[in-house]
Amino acid sequence: MTQKEYNCQECGGTIHFEGICHQCRGRKKREGHQSLSEPEIAEKIERIIAALDESFSSKNEFEDFFDLLAYRNISTEKIAAAAAKAGVHYPWAIYRNATPAVRETLIARLMDPKCKEANDLLNCLAIAGGTDVLAAFLRLEKEPLPWSKKLYAPPSIYAHAGGWTFDEEGNRIELNYGVCFPVLPGDKSADHAVLVASPRAETCPHCGSRLIDIMTLDGRDSRLAFLGLSGVLRIPLCPVCATMCERTIVRYELDGDSSMELVECFEDSNRMPEDEYAEMTAKNFTLAKQPESLFYAQGCNDFCGDYAMIGGFADWIQDPQYDACPDCGKHMRYFASVPWSALSDHSEGTLFLEICQDCRVISAFHQQT
Ligand SMILES: [Zn+2]
Ligand SMILES: [Zn+2]
Ligand SMILES: [Zn+2]
Incomplete structure (x- = not known):
């Protein structure tokens, strides 16, 4: 029996x-948050604060929180307190x-040898960042x-949740870029x-x-200056095997x-059928004009996303994954993602997509639920 089509x-x-497709629902929800006034945002933050208890993650305010973080780049200072x-x-x-x-409070909880919430606390502190957190993580790594x-990883791996890690001497290593641009549906002939x-x-x-170039980046465009690429970067891969x-x-090379x-x-x-290949390579996307919140990818879309991302925080489907460069062995840096x-x-x-600019190498890998 064939499924009915709408x-x-x-x-x-x-x-x-x-009804409407997942992509359109995601876009409408995003646009809804983008049109909120400042007083409306303040009111939502108050509601989020009032809803904070052990069942918070099952409430509507939980989703509101991620949407405000993603699409309005709210400060979480009051919510954190x-x-x-x-x-x-x-x-x-x-x-x-x-x-x-607040970080001091969390660190004190974590330093309790009987702490039962170490997993969550390490992740919270990884995202909060700060030299105090780095010092605490380094201490816990050594002692x-x-x-x-009871945990599966040391603090240097937990730090990945915040897009960083550290070496034995306690030097912080960045694993993300601190700028974020979505690549949204839009006319590709113009930009x-x-x-x-x-x-x-x-x-x-x-x-x-x-093969396709999953992405072609012109590093000379001022919006991409944060990547430090001085030319054109093409990223070829197989649209079938990349997921397998x-x-x-x-x-x-940058030419x-x-x-x-x-x-x-x-x-x-199996080889991708011609019509599927044609559909995939005909899609239109353009780089957003303005940078957005580093958490843009973590908005409501649940990765039925209709856009790709450059920079910021990845919306990991499984655990954060930072590959080692196949040439120099150092951590690679996350710089882009594309929902299939x-x-x-x-x-x-x-x-x-992750990069080692020293060796001019990219690692592209797939995650799904
Ligand atoms: Zn639609
Ligand atoms: Zn292939
Ligand atoms: Zn390398």
């Missing part, structure tokens, strides 16, 4: 239920703008407390700073599908010349 009442796309007072340590992003006094036996899913001539050595291998390694290599394919994949659903109705999950 048209999305917003964009006309094909869906299998009556109230959450610390109420003993609420989830979601961790509440502590993004925690004051030094673990009894609760560490070439970032292109998504452009066709390439070569075919995949593994499955025979035609451990990772794709791309070596690049647009790049090559790719698949690492550990899980299974044999933005490119094809048949795909799910997200492609994450």
Whole structure:
């Protein structure tokens, strides 16, 4: 039996239920938050604070919190103070703008050898950041407390939740970029700073599908200056195998010349049909004109997202993953992500892109639920 088809009442796309598609619902919700007035935002923050208790994550205010963080870049200072007072340590992003006094409270809780919430507290503090947090994490890395036996990772890995880590001497290492631009649906002929899913001539050595440049970045565009790329970066990969291998390694020059290599394919994949390839490479995206909140990717979309991201915090589907550079072994830095659903109705999950600029290497890997 074939599924009944409907048209999305917003964009006309094909869906299998009556109403509007996931992408349009995400966009409408985003636009709703973008049009809130300052007093309306203040009121929502008050409601979030009033809702902070152990069942917070099942309440509407939980979603409101992430939407305000993503689309209005709210300061979480007041929410963090109230959450610390109420003993609420989830979601961790509440502590993004925690004051030094609030961080001190959390660190004191964590330093209790009998602490039962070390997992949440480490994540909260990782997101809060600060030299005090780094000093505490370094101490706990070298002299673990009894609760560490119940955790699966040391503090230097927990720090990944905040987009950083540290070496043995306690030097902070950045794993994210502190600027964030979405790449939204929009006319690609007018703005070439970032292109998504452009066709390439070569075919995949593994499955025979035609390759795509999942992203082409013009580092000379002023909006991308934060990446420190002085030319054009193309990122070729196989649109089929990229989701069915451990990772794709791309070596690049800044004149647009790049090559790719698949690492550990899980299974044999079939060539992508021509019509699917045509659909994927015909999509239109353009780099936003203005930077947005570093948490933009973590808004309400649940990664039925209709846009890609450059910089900021990744919206990890599984645990944060920062690959080691295959050439120098150092941590790579997260710089972009593309939800496959933005490119094809048949795909799910997200492609994450990380870079080592010293070695001119990119790692591209897939996560899904
Ligand atoms: Zn739609
Ligand atoms: Zn392939
Ligand atoms: Zn390297």
